[in-house]
Amino acid sequence: MTLRRAYLFVVIALTPTAMMADELADIERITTTATRSSTANTPRPFVISTVSQTALKLVAPTHIEQVLKHVAGANIQHGNGQEYLPALRSPVLSGAGACGGILTAEDGIALRAAGFCNINELFEAHTEMAERIEVLKGPGSALYGSNAVHGVINVITPDSTQAHGFASLDFGSFGYKRAKFQQGHDMGDSGIGISASVTRDSGYRDDESVAQEKVSLRYRLETDNVSVVSGLTFSDLDQHTAGFIEGFESYKDPIIAQSNAYPDAFRKASALRAWSQFTWQNERSTLVITPYLRDQDMRFFKHFLPGTPLEKNGQTGGGVQSLWRYQGFGSVQVELGFDGEYTQANMLQYQQNPTQGSAFLVATVPQGKHYDYDVASTLYAPFFNLQWQWQVLSIDAGARYEHLNYDYDNNMAAGRNRDDGTPCGMGGCRYSRPPSSENSFSTWSPKFGLNWALSDQHLLYANVSQGYRAPQAAELYQLQRNQTVADLAVETANNLELGIKGVFNDGENPLNYVFSVYGMDKDNVIFRDSDFFTINDGKSSHRGVELELEYAFNADWQLRFAGTHAKHRYESDQQLGDVNIKGNEMDTAPRNIANVQLNWQPRDTIMTSVEWHHVGRYFTDAENLHEYEGHQLVNVRANWQPTEQLSLTLRINNLANTAYADRADYTSFSGDRYFPGKPRHLAMTLQYNW
16 A cells, blocks of 8 residues: 555544543643643644653663663664764664754754754753653654654753752763762742753773763743743763774674774864743643754864865854644634744865875875855744544644755855865866855645544554655765766655554553554655765655553563564665665664563662663665674663662663674775674762752
8 A cells, every 4th residue: 555545544544433532631741842832731643752851860871872772763873972873763864964864952942953964963962961852753743844854852951940959970881970960949930950961981992082061051930921941051072983893793803892993083062052932821822932042063083084084064043933822612722833043054174184095085085175165044934733623533734834045155166176276186076066056945744643532541543744854055065076066855755654552551550552653755865876976866665663661560560662663665776886776675774673671669769670672683785785683782770769868870781791783884995894882881870869
């Protein structure tokens, strides 16, 4: 059955019975990611998974990958230090604009402007102090536009304005240390608070390290007419980065796994975000307006490219989110909104030393500047959403129109010459700079969903939606070889999802569950072809089933499970060497991923947890000629709280000391290559609350 026919089938097949759907509100977790406010309580026809504050405290993640594995459909591959590559109902995304496939946010505001994402950008969010992390799967909401193709990862910072606080210290293997602090001052109708973290990690591999500081400020003001919540997050990262190791299954050799062929590689990044959310509310309507500012700067050594150039990039800008929600007579709710932002960005790629290697690389990768440009972008996006509840049936329909404009200014001579204007040998320089230009992209994205109450505890839902992403600035203006202009269109994804969610309530032993089946077809997929042209006539398909459940056997024992089975395939003709990859499985896309946690609380003051994480085999190249065998990890955690103020948490990660790869890849130049996972390592957290 095609997706378009399936859409019609869903609309026709769901018919109401005689029970009120609002009785299901208690099983739907109300999230800021779904509503932009805490006042709406209508179940939505899409899935949002939540990593709770309790889970974050027990895991105390040194990297966000350690907690996002608790979400079915998520697959974050840890690189080195704070770097990673993400997947959410997708293969692991890589490449210049691949970060546009998943929207990452903090407190509902995207970490980066729509056209200037970075694949590692979640290290700028204050996950160390997060209250929770919310993950919206698929393009199910009109609140989010470009980049929310496969979903949204939203880090929610804590309300630190209450009159309490804590301090904690982490110590772990391989020189890991972290200090955290939170303090609030409550003045009744107002409050102010601070959350801060400092991380130092000398690392498992040679010549790697992480030094990172983050601080979040929060202000709250409540009056008779308006409530105001303001936040600010600043992060600073100074990282010495270890690169891939090479050779088939080289991660199984402890000496090679610990080595680092790129001791000079580094990443330095700072980011500042500030926002204020103003909320006006009366009996029937709510108005939320959130202006925000961003400022980011990054420098990193591109050790993975010939000539190992240095990249400097930055962006400064701001915008506003707005939402008006009106509860009409009967059971109709209307939402109208407008989002807009303006960003000024810059990018410089510079190679200090002559290229080493083959005669071809020496001739075509010149010393000096490769790219130097500025881009001013403007985005505006009106949207609406209508919810109508009739007996057990709730209809959710909406649409978003988005217009994104780039004003690109090339600060070098256009073409593929050296920065002094002289030509390269052997056909020309590797890097090509398009002339200054203006590019605009407009997209209309509809959403339609149904909720059907099977009982007061179980809800069936269906969601038909279209996601999209505009081409990223890097895809438009960082060209190679003979390409002088990238004529790109918006990448789109047609998505269908069916599912059931609810709770089997057996007295004191409830079973909460969410079961989802999804299918997504992507068109105009942007990729770099065998001629090194950036084009977007690719197609791909994504099919999967997911299950998340939580079951309390009794007051002491609890089981949590998150698992997915999925197939991601290339659906367009593309010749790589002698292989047409149409119909092949996409590389770095394991079919099966599962996470199981068994928690035991023998006393009120003691909590223990055993976690098993499984990653299935996957191909490491698009030709499906090379693969990684997958791995299984066991982690053990225990928390002891001897007093109300004091707690001690112990963690042993990779208990079985398994040799595995956080990421496996294959290229025709290097062959098999890996980011090796850490061997068995321990960590301890001591926290004092007041």
